[in-house]
Amino acid sequence: MAMRGLTQFITDIRNCTNKEEERKRVDKELANIRKNFKDSQKLTAYQKKKYVWKMLYIYVLGYEVDFGHMEALNLITSPGFPEKTVGYLACVLLLSETNEFLRLIINSCKVDLASQNEEIQGLSLACIANVGGREFAETLTPDVQRIMLSQGTRPVVKKKAALCLLRLFRKYPDAFGEDGLGGNQEFKDKLLNLLDDTSLGVVTAAMSLLLGLVSYNPALWPEAVNKCCRLLAMLNHPNASKQFGIDYVYYKTVCPWLQVKILRLLQYYPPPAKEEVYNKLCEILNKLLSETQMQKNVNTNNAAHAVVFEVVNYVIHIESNKDLTTAAVTMLGLRLVATNQPNYRYLALDSMQRMANIPEAAEQFKKHQEVVTAALKDNDVSLRRRALDVLYSMCDSNNSAQIVAELLDYLNGNDFAIREELVLRVAILAERFAPNFQWYVDTILKLMTLAGNYVSDQIWMRVVQIVTNHEDLQLYAAETCFRAMRSEPVHESMVKCGGYILGEFGHHIAHKRDTSPEEQFHLLRDKFVSCEQMETRLILLTAFVKIINAHPQSKGPIVEFMRNFTSTMDAEMQQRAVEYLSLASEGRESMLESVLDMMPAFPERENMLTKKIRAREQAFSTSTATGQREEEERPAASAPVELATPAASQSRPKASTQADLLGDLGSEPAAPTPAAAATVPAKSTGLEDLLGGMSVGGGAAARAPAATVPA
DSSP: OOOHHHHHHHHHHHTOSSHHHHHHHHHHHHHHHHHHHTTGGGSOHHHHHHHHHHHHHHHHTTOOOOSOHHHHHHGGGSSSHHHHHHHHHHHHHHOOTTOGGGGGGHHHHHHHHTOSOHHHHHHHHHHHHHHOOHHHHHHHHHHHHHHHHOTTSOHHHHHHHHHHHHHHHHHOGGGGOTTSSTTOHHHHHHHHHGGGOSOHHHHHHHHHHHHHHHHHOGGGOTTHHHHHHHHHHHHTSTTHHHHHOGGGEETTEESHHHHHHHHHHHTTSOSOSSHHHHHHHHHHHHHHHHHOOOOSSHHHHHHHHHHHHHHHHHHHHHOOOHHHHHHHHHHHHHHHHHOOOHHHHHHHHHHHHHHTTSHHHHHHHGGGHHHHHHGGGOSOHHHHHHHHHHHHHHOOTTTHHHHHHHHHHHTTSOOOSSHHHHHHHHHHHHHHTOSSHHHHHHHHHHHHHHHGGGOOHHHHHHHHHHHHHOHHHHHHHHHHHHHHHHSSSOOHHHHHHHHHHHHHHGGGGTTSGGGOHHHHHHHHHHHHHHOOOHHHHHHHHHHHHHHHHHOGGGHHHHHHHHGGGTTOSOHHHHHHHHHHHHHTSTTOHHHHHHHTOOOOOOOOOOOHHHHHHHHHHHHHHHHHHTTOOGGGSOGGGSOOOOOOOOGGGOOOOOOOOOOOTTGGGGSOOOOOOOSSOOSOOSOOOSSOOTTTOOOSSTTOOOOOSSOOOOO
8 A cells, every 4th residue: 555645755856856945845845753752642643654764765865864763663563564574674674783782683574583474584584684693693593593494484685694693693693602503413414405406596505604604714614515516517417507597597597596506616626525426517517618618698698608707616625537628628728719708708718817727728728829828918907917826827938938928929019908918927927937038038038128117226236146157148248238238229237237247247249340349338328328217327327337347448548538427416325436436546456356357156146037927816816805704615715524435536636846947047046255355334224336336325335236136
């Protein structure tokens, strides 16, 4: 029956021409409701209901309603369903779980849970699930469990009871005891029996609750594995649509949301212990992977592939089945080729990246290398990032040269969104899988040429460390850097790297006419004039004095050039020029040779580039998990429960990370001890001079020029 007063009020609100007029009408109505509630005992149930409905309408319009809460709660105790409906609705909308008024309705909710009217039971369950606080969880959980497990409860109420328990468990797991069951073992057995219910609605709700409980403590529910496998087999039986009814067939897939929940639960455990169950499960999964095809209807594809991609997640979890791994890789490769839908392509690339740790999958992914490389040119930046991750994961010593060459070629484009990450990954791959040191040096120098603005100091410092630690590489590095710096344009990261290497190892090429000490000085001097960063100039200044030490006959023009900076405005530049000139003065040859001795080899430390990539991947994983429901989180976050498994289903140990081909240089070296030191500096900044060892802060005393490459 329509409420005339409520209908008229809504009409008046809709007829308001502006916000001010609406506000006046709302204030007038609130004043009228407040006046009538002052003598609420004289109001009939119909009037109370009408006024509370008006309050709720005003509230959903965005206006504050700070009175009438008690009158609304009193409607919950009314015997009629319409009054209870508006009372419970007002409780859910107007009150939070910390509101003191909620304590007054705990007993009313308990009474309504025991009602024989399923609609009243549903109202109580909805209220408990939405605003129930800790007292609700501690007091009413046994009653909700009783309703869910009772044989006489109708399916619709069982579903609501299961979801209500899940909501309470997520908010207050400690209210359910340490085992998540409150010590009620009978509840455990009956909840598992609900998976055999004839109503798929009840089974789906029970599976949601079970998944939440398993995520809290997997060790309590190992019996669920066999039941879930049996249920998954029933859902994929050819006659499943007839058995469960057409109502649960969503675009040709029987209850896909239930199948997804089953597969997620199975990922908390190793494969089934019974061999016949394991074989049947593998047969079903293989069928899903191989027979699911792209359809014209979008919803049909979504329903089928929601299950298929969860199957891939399960295959990643068990790792041990070669047939499933092959089927999963084939399916992922086909999805990259057969569809232009970005969602499917993204999921395929993401799954490929996570399967790269499986040896069998990593080898098979190489067949799809061209397709993955083509995804780097997709319009969607998220797809490009995933493709980059996949190429990074599938790279090894056999295909590293090809992949790195493709990534360098891709750097020629205008994709600035992922350029920084691309440069970082190319640098790591070039070092980790370098066929030889010369190739590594050539690759990094080309990287500096193509994307110098995105090459961090850690990258060119890494080149310096490797060249310093390998004497047989120093001649080639000096020649290559000299040629690279002669070409135009030259980025400052290249100038830093080349200046260091020529200053330290330029004597290896000094016997050649076109790379004589004078030619090296002229080249570095030209770069000194054109560079903008003070750190670069400081490195080159130290390279000049290194040339003086190695080739005294070139001293004249170098000293003349350095004198120009003895009165410069920059304190650090001035200090270095003065002190270097002092070292190069007559009679101090032995001191100059001692202070400017060759850099020692760098000791071992973890590579900073690898640490940076790991930090980014962890940040991405964290941001992906944020906001997801507890039952939908990937079970990889918790260790699987140890169960006995047949020999055919034993998980293989994960392949160890491939050794760095550059040997112990796969980790960043620590600062070496200088060959000789002058006075200790007063302070140092984040970037110390790589050659001279002078602190970047002005006014500090000089250190030995053979200083550390900063970590």
